[in-house]
Amino acid sequence: MTAGPVWIDLANSPHVLFFRPVIDVLNRRGIATVVSARDFAQTMPLCRLLGLEVEVVGGHGGGSIAGKAGNLVGRVRELRALAERTRPSVAVGHNSYAQAVTGRTLRIPVVTAMDYEFQPANHLAFRCATLVAVPDVFPLDELRRQGARPAKTWRYSGLKEEIALAGFKPDPDYLKRAGIDDSRVVVVVRPPADMALYHRFDNPLFLDVLRRLQGDDSLAVVLLARTPEQKQKLCDEGFADLVWEGEALDGRELVAGADAVISAGGSMNREAAVLGTPAHSVYAGKMAAVDRALVADGRLRLLGSRADVATLHLAKKATSRAPRIDDRLLSEFVDRLLEVARS
Numbered sequence: 007m008t009a010g011p012v013w014i015d016l017a018n019s020p021h022v023l024f025f026r027p028v029i030d031v032l033n034r035r036g037i038a039t040v041v042s043a044r045d046f047a048q049t050m051p052l053c054r055l056l057g058l059e060v061e062v063v064g065g066h067g068g069g070s071i072a073g074k075a076g077n078l079v080g081r082v083r084e085l086r087a088l089a090e091r092t093r094p095s096v097a098v099g100h101n102s103y104a105q106a107v108t109g110r111t112l113r114i115p116v117v118t119a120m121d122y123e124f125q126p127a128n129h130l131a132f133r134c135a136t137l138v139a140v141p142d143v144f145p146l147d148e149l150r151r152q153g154a155r156p157a158k159t160w161r162y163s164g165l166k167e168e169i170a171l172a173g174f175k176p177d178p179d180y181l182k183r184a185g186i187d188d189s190r191v192v193v194v195v196r197p198p199a200d201m202a203l204y205h206r207f208d209n210p211l212f213l214d215v216l217r218r219l220q221g222d223d224s225l226a227v228v229l230l231a232r233t234p235e236q237k238q239k240l241c242d243e244g245f246a247d248l249v250w251e252g253e254a255l256d257g258r259e260l261v262a263g264a265d266a267v268i269s270a271g272g273s274m275n276r277e278a279a280v281l282g283t284p285a286h287s288v289y290a291g292k293m294a295a296v297d298r299a300l301v302a303d304g305r306l307r308l309l310g311s312r313a314d315v316a317t318l319h320l321a322k323k324a325t326s327r328a329p330r331i332d333d334r335l336l337s338e339f340v341d342r343l344l345e346v347a348r349s
Contacts, residue, residue, distance in 0.1 A: 051254030
């Protein structure tokens, strides 16, 4: 047993899905958890959807670097109060920078997971961390440059999405219950993370994708805006008919039931690759090593030009059972974080 609870911080929407099975394993082992969450994007709706009890700490600082810096300082102050009250044995996040700084300043061991080598703030989280967990394709030179010495790095075989999807069994009726017409070709679309620190570039090709999808009656398009501001911008640009207006969706169920995923980000495409749903990347930045590996393996297709978009073929995917996700990586991740908690 650990001396105190395991503290997990959910700083963004994908973190909810990643840590839900981790929390379940910890609770089954009789280990208490404290979960904090930032009120940003779909983080809080997903927490409610998946039945997670969390303490809301902070929001979003906006798109500017100054706003992010100010937000980091304020959120560290609030997280310090939470940590001093709950006295955790270890702080665990997916590059939650505020949590990593808080843990370092309070001498709480920090475990951070990450899978994108071109995130500028890796320098901060990696240097604050006691253990850095990354896929084994994460470049070693980037790990060293960003402050993750080999002695404090765990390089695992696989994708972080295999942890998030461990034990997941899709509901074949989910799309119908969510109000999505699955008699048509269901296409899930994720816009760029244009508010993120690593996303400092335009992506005009993404709008070409939306124009390609719009007006095609054979498709049921689910365009998932990341923030209210992004949703409004997409509507102002003429894509209101594609934007999802319903309740928060379970991304795992949505991806499993879809016929195709087109994303200008990373996590949802990798979930699709794991679940056997055709995945297409329209990301305009430097491609992560994990995604390059998926492209080489034929599990991810790149849309890099208008010609690629124009020739994009979308059809009902072959009916097949989703692959069973081995939970060994999840168990090993929990084992590793508990080792840090006991050290």
